[in-house]
Amino acid sequence: AATVTPSPAYDYVIIGGGTAGLTVADRLTEDPHVKVAVLEAGQNAENFQEVVIPGLIFTGQSIGGVLDWQYTTVPQANFNGRQLLIHAGKALGGSSVTNALIFHRAQKEQYDAWGSLNNDPSWNFNGLLPYFKKSEHVYKPNKYQSETGAILNLPFRGTKGPVQVGYGNFEYPQSNLWRTVAAKLGFVRGTDGTDGETNNVVVTTDSIDPRNNTRCSSACAHYTPFFKRPNFTVMTNVTVTRILWKDTAKGKDAVADGVEYIDLQGKVHTVSVNHEVIVSAGTLGSPKVLELSGVGNSTILKAAGVKTVVSLPSVGENLSDHVHSWANAFAVNVTYTADILAANPTFFNEQLEIWKRNRTGLLSNAPASLTLTSPTDVFTRQALSPLLSSAQSKLTFYANQFSNGNAALAKGIIAQHTASLKMWSSNTERLSEINFQPGYLGPTPQDQRPQGANFSTVNAAFDAPLSRGRVHITSSNVSVPPAVDPAYWSHPLDVAAHVKSVQLARKFLTTPPMNTIYGGEFEPGLDKKTDADVEAWLRSVAASDFHPMGSNVMLPKELGGVVDTQLRVYGTRNVRVVDASIFPLPISAHPQASVYAVAEKAADMIKKGVSNTEL
Numbered sequence: 001a002a003t004v005t006p007s008p009a010y011d012y013v014i015i016g017g018g019t020a021g022l023t024v025a026d027r028l029t030e031d032p033h034v035k036v037a038v039l040e041a042g043q044n045a046e047n048f049q050e051v052v053i054p055g056l057i058f059t060g061q062s063i064g065g066v067l068d069w070q071y072t073t074v075p076q077a078n079f080n081g082r083q084l085l086i087h088a089g090k091a092l093g094g095s096s097v098t099n100a101l102i103f104h105r106a107q108k109e110q111y112d113a114w115g116s117l118n119n120d121p122s123w124n125f126n127g128l129l130p131y132f133k134k135s136e137h138v139y140k141p142n143k144y145q146s147e148t149g150a151i152l153n154l155p156f157r158g159t160k161g162p163v164q165v166g167y168g169n170f171e172y173p174q175s176n177l178w179r180t181v182a183a184k185l186g187f188v189r190g191t192d193g194t195d196g197e198t199n200n201v202v203v204t205t206d207s208i209d210p211r212n213n214t215r216c217s218s219a220c221a222h223y224t225p226f227f228k229r230p231n232f233t234v235m236t237n238v239t240v241t242r243i244l245w246k247d248t249a250k251g252k253d254a255v256a257d258g259v260e261y262i263d264l265q266g267k268v269h270t271v272s273v274n275h276e277v278i279v280s281a282g283t284l285g286s287p288k289v290l291e292l293s294g295v296g297n298s299t300i301l302k303a304a305g306v307k308t309v310v311s312l313p314s315v316g317e318n319l320s321d322h323v324h325s326w327a328n329a330f331a332v333n334v335t336y337t338a339d340i341l342a343a344n345p346t347f348f349n350e351q352l353e354i355w356k357r358n359r360t361g362l363l364s365n366a367p368a369s370l371t372l373t374s375p376t377d378v379f380t381r382q383a384l385s386p387l388l389s390s391a392q393s394k395l396t397f398y399a400n401q402f403s404n405g406n407a408a409l410a411k412g413i414i415a416q417h418t419a420s421l422k423m424w425s426s427n428t429e430r431l432s433e434i435n436f437q438p439g440y441l442g443p444t445p446q447d448q449r450p451q452g453a454n455f456s457t458v459n460a461a462f463d464a465p466l467s468r469g470r471v472h473i474t475s476s477n478v479s480v481p482p483a484v485d486p487a488y489w490s491h492p493l494d495v496a497a498h499v500k501s502v503q504l505a506r507k508f509l510t511t512p513p514m515n516t517i518y519g520g521e522f523e524p525g526l527d528k529k530t531d532a533d534v535e536a537w538l539r540s541v542a543a544s545d546f547h548p549m550g551s552n553v554m555l556p557k558e559l560g561g562v563v564d565t566q567l568r569v570y571g572t573r574n575v576r577v578v579d580a581s582i583f584p585l586p587i588s589a590h591p592q593a594s595v596y597a598v599a600e601k602a603a604d605m606i607k608k609g610v611s612n613t614e615l
């Protein structure tokens, strides 16, 4: 279609106003001479009740609706051919608007692997720490929060940044029981999960502004206080269709000079770009934008009807995701669980009034109690050693299988797996997250669960995938969703670690003092005892944890990278990717705090390097 509106020019155009995109936009527009436009497909949802009130995440109101892309995977061979739903926020603020608020960091060694895979120590834990701190304003816990487990690790935290971070104002008594059990099972008490050692029990902070107990998304942090800046343009309800390129001589890096987008009526518009295009459309959205723009594997592009501008076969490859599962028990002798919010409208309305009046009660709570497991928490030493030698001897086999005929990426996957196995061997890999949900969280719909029963759930999310899949376009039409294939459980270590983590989660349910509320196991169910039973059950119920990463991986070009350590897309002069898609190795943590740190670092690099990208 023809362009019908004049094309305004901006120094930087940011595609996707999500967690990373708005962070970069805010930082760049701190300089009043720099003109930035953000193009966001979703709407501004900052005053939606389901977004603002922390406890409403338990009733799932903001996922599955208009604020959600609702990506669906292709049939997953290792999960009985099931197609899994992957939620991702479609709003100004992206997934930080709809996520479960947990705000912590991963194990130090995992970030250190980011640095060593890229021969760049500025990407290791210590290099990223100033950006973690810069991104947040953390508040000390109040008396109630301290009494219910909050311990802030101030030397590792920031107190002047834009993302407001604190604790919820309500804690279920069951959560305290759970933390005691964890200590009994050998998990030492940590602080807030930000010092790089995550194999301990912590109450994490949440992206909650404790001054009024409301969610602080990247829109709250990086848009609402600054949108009046004359150099900061944000367009919502517009979907980017492609990057536009200057005619480029063959053999030269491609130069972007505009971005094309459509509005809600499907009308086509363009904006011009003076300096750079920054792609921040998320792990499943950013490869799509690049591919629609002609950057990617030319066979895939051709099949979708897109002309290749930059041949870069790793775009959309190397995708991984955390895998969700749980163990559920009937809870007895408890006053209430989180389920009452969905089950009892009168009670819900009372709680809503309490929250509105004084920002306390069940709706002021968000999940926070968790621990990350090490290999020796879930395996015996005897079981570990044959598993590791087998993985070591099959490095090339799996790298070839996961890299889709891309020889450079196969090398990159070998490098990643080598880094992961080194962490397995030194017991610093973090295999799974075990956390507690004072209510039901599982695969059985409410009307099929025993009526009137209360539940307690111990989650076992598998967090350290060696499996790698892909996400690619299948059409040149922007409204066709990409084919998402995280290839869950394609590596035998993933299967073994996940199954053992569920067995460990079951142990939490019955260990004193949790046994005082244990009324029998509901899921997996006592008939599923052995690892083989649990494995078969998981194949039929495991779900996405909504943490896709790595689909535009930051790695050297010879290891199949899509972006370099400045996050510049190889083969382009002035296009960067800034979001969770660049993670060089999956991290065992909820990703938002790390996405903010990556975006802060990116903004810093862009500001320092402006003169290099002048066209």
Ligand SMILES: Cc1cc2nc3c(=O)[nH]c(=O)nc-3n(C[C@H](O)[C@H](O)[C@H](O)COP(=O)(O)OP(=O)(O)OC[C@H]3O[C@@H](n4cnc5c(N)ncnc54)[C@H](O)[C@@H]3O)c2cc1C
Pocket: 015, 016, 017, 018, 019, 020, 021, 039, 040, 041, 042, 063, 087, 088, 089, 090, 091, 092, 093, 094, 095, 096, 098, 099, 100, 101, 102, 103, 104, 238, 239, 240, 241, 280, 281, 282, 283, 285, 286, 289, 546, 547, 548, 578, 579, 580, 581, 589, 590, 591, 592, 593, 595
């Ligand atoms: C339900 C759920 C629960 C989660 N819980 C937690 C948690 O408790 N703690 C935690 O740390 N993490 C959690 N996460 C994950 C975390 O929120 C994400 O990893 C992180 O926010 C990703 O940031 P991003 O910048 O990469 O992408 P996003 O924040 O998703 O931003 C991408 C943006 O790009 C926009 N976009 C995409 N395509 C286009 C296009 N073509 N044109 C214009 N705009 C486009 C999207 O609408 C979106 O706004 C959760 C995620 C979900 C979905």
